[in-house]
Amino acid sequence: MQCLLRAMELEWLSESMVYWILIIGLVIEFIFEMYLCYRQYCVQVSSELRQLSSEVRNYFPMPIFARSKNYAIDTNKFNMYCNVHRLVKLLVVLHYGYYYTAWRFTKTLIDSLGFWPSSWDEDIGRSMCFAIIELSVTQVVQLPISIYNTFFLEARYGFNERSAKLYITDKVTCFFINIVIRCPCVALAIYIVKQSGGATAIVFYLWAFTVVMLVILSYGYPLVIAPLYNDYTPLRDGNLKTSIQSLTTTVGFPMAGVVVVDSTRRSGHSNAYYMGLFSKKKIVISDSLMKGYTTGGDGKGLEDNEVVAVIAHELAHWKYQHTLKGILIAQFEIILAFGAFAILHEHPSIYQAFGFPRGMMPIWPGFKIILWYLLLLVIQPLDTLMNQRTQAFEYEADRFAVELGFGANLKSAVMKMFEDNLSFPFRDKWYSACRDSHPSLLNRLDAIEIEIRNHTQRTR
Numbered sequence: 052m053q054c055l056l057r058a059m060e061l062e063w064l065s066e067s068m069v070y071w072i073l074i075i076g077l078v079i080e081f082i083f084e085m086y087l088c089y090r091q092y093c094v095q096v097s098s099e100l101r102q103l104s105s106e107v108r109n110y111f112p113m114p115i116f117a118r119s120k121n122y123a124i125d126t127n128k129f130n131m132y133c134n135v136h137r138l139v140k141l142l143v144v145l146h147y148g149y150y151y152t153a154w155r156f157t158k159t160l161i162d163s164l165g166f167w168p169s170s171w172d173e174d175i176g177r178s179m180c181f182a183i184i185e186l187s188v189t190q191v192v193q194l195p196i197s198i199y200n201t202f203f204l205e206a207r208y209g210f211n212e213r214s215a216k217l218y219i220t221d222k223v224t225c226f227f228i229n230i231v232i233r234c235p236c237v238a239l240a241i242y243i244v245k246q247s248g249g250a251t252a253i254v255f256y257l258w259a260f261t262v263v264m265l266v267i268l269s270y271g272y273p274l275v276i277a278p279l280y281n282d283y284t285p286l287r288d289g290n291l292k293t294s295i296q297s298l299t300t301t302v303g304f305p306m307a308g309v310v311v312v313d314s315t316r317r318s319g320h321s322n323a324y325y326m327g328l329f330s331k332k333k334i335v336i337s338d339s340l341m342k343g344y345t346t347g348g349d350g351k352g353l354e355d356n357e358v359v360a361v362i363a364h365e366l367a368h369w370k371y372q373h374t375l376k377g378i379l380i381a382q383f384e385i386i387l388a389f390g391a392f393a394i395l396h397e398h399p400s401i402y403q404a405f406g407f408p409r410g411m412m413p414i415w416p417g418f419k420i421i422l423w424y425l426l427l428l429v430i431q432p433l434d435t436l437m438n439q440r441t442q443a444f445e446y447e448a449d450r451f452a453v454e455l456g457f458g459a460n461l462k463s464a465v466m467k468m469f470e471d472n473l474s475f476p477f478r479d480k481w482y483s484a485c486r487d488s489h490p491s492l493l494n495r496l497d498a499i500e501i502e503i504r505n506h507t508q509r510t511r
């Protein structure tokens with residue numbers, strides 16, 4: 052029993068053990084990610100047009116197939132580069148004690164600028180400074196990757212519509228929104244940890260705080276944040292609007308309106324979804340999803356009956372409460388993270404491995420260390436399980452649309468969306484299982500086909 056207690060207290064864990072466990076963990080995770088990308092790459096280069104059925108080939112004639120294949124290969128190579136960049140970044144932070152340097156700098160900032168009254172809790176002020184420094188450094192370090200992705204990779208395949216000015220505006224807006232949301236959250240989290248006392252209380256109060264924040268952000272995002280980036284205008288009157296209204300009435304969806312988002316301002320990718328809470332839900336459709344809705348579009352977009360089939364699929368996510376189920380499943384990860392933090396955050400070796408001197412264990416950097424490093428090998432498998440769940444939700448939503456009689460339109464809509472988004476039809480099964488939130492095109496078409504047959508038999 053004493054051995055077990057000693058193990059739980061982690062007294063045996065020295066600074067160098069933590070350091071090497073983290074290095075080994077990061078390298079294992081990196082190798083696994085690269086292996087997944089390599090498998091995906093092998094599938095991409097070896098797949099050929101003749102492997103597709105004649106029905107799918109109608110949407111992927113040779114020029115489109117070749118273009119989507121090149122896009123998939125280039126994106127995969129980019130992901131591999133991002134993996135290397137991420138590993139180097141994490142190793143540099145660990146080896147050169149970046150968190151300690153940043154934490155020391157917060158003291159200099161507070162003392163020199165004098166904006167934090169000395170009677171207030173210094174930890175809270177320094178933690179908010181730390182969060183801002185970290186966000187600023189991350190923006191700078193990620194900038195070359197982000198610029199390459201937007202202006203080279205996406206632009207090469209016709210998906211970037213953002214001008215340099217809009218790109219900069221988006222980045223600055225995102226930065227300040229992040230600060231406005233993050234700083235009060237950090238301050239409250241530090242306050243909660245300090246006031247809570249024991250590990251169980253820390254987990255419970257942090258979790259309750261997270262749930263409240265999730266509800267506030269879910270409600271506030273469509274009202275406050277989303278309109279900062281895009282214009283949301285009511286869908287024009289016509290057959291499409293009438294069909295969507297009739298569909299929402301049939302399934303009992305509490306709709307407050309159908310709006311079109313001007314996604315073509317930034318990207319050529321198309322989508323449809325619903326947002327809002329309770330009876331204030333709105334269906335949102337990308338302008339690029341509807342054929343001929345905007346000028347240009349190069350023949351991209353779906354016919355009206357195909358858009359309605361896609362909306363039927365989206366309504367299934369509401370009907371079966373997939374969003375709520377997803378949030379509930381995510382609570383497991385959140386509680387796990389807070390639990391690990393509550394147990395480990397007063398263990399000195401963890402801080403010393405990151406360059407902190409003995410006895411210095413600041414809460415916010417500790418949370419980052421535990422979340423980004425110690426839980427890395429646990430969070431990744433959980434993300435895989437989450438992807439399995441969301442893929443199952445997609446099949447369920449397709450089944451719902453088929454049962455409403457949209458089977459044929461859904462099939463053609465899915466193929467057209469894959470074509471318009473240059474989504475390569477072939478995926479490696481391991482990569483897809485671990486990293487894709489949606490099933491591959493071919494798996495999805497097979498499932499829809501089975502559902503159509505079942506539905507036809509039932510209604511005969």
Ligand SMILES: [Zn+2]
Pocket residue numbers: 364365368444445448
């Ligand atoms: Zn879906």
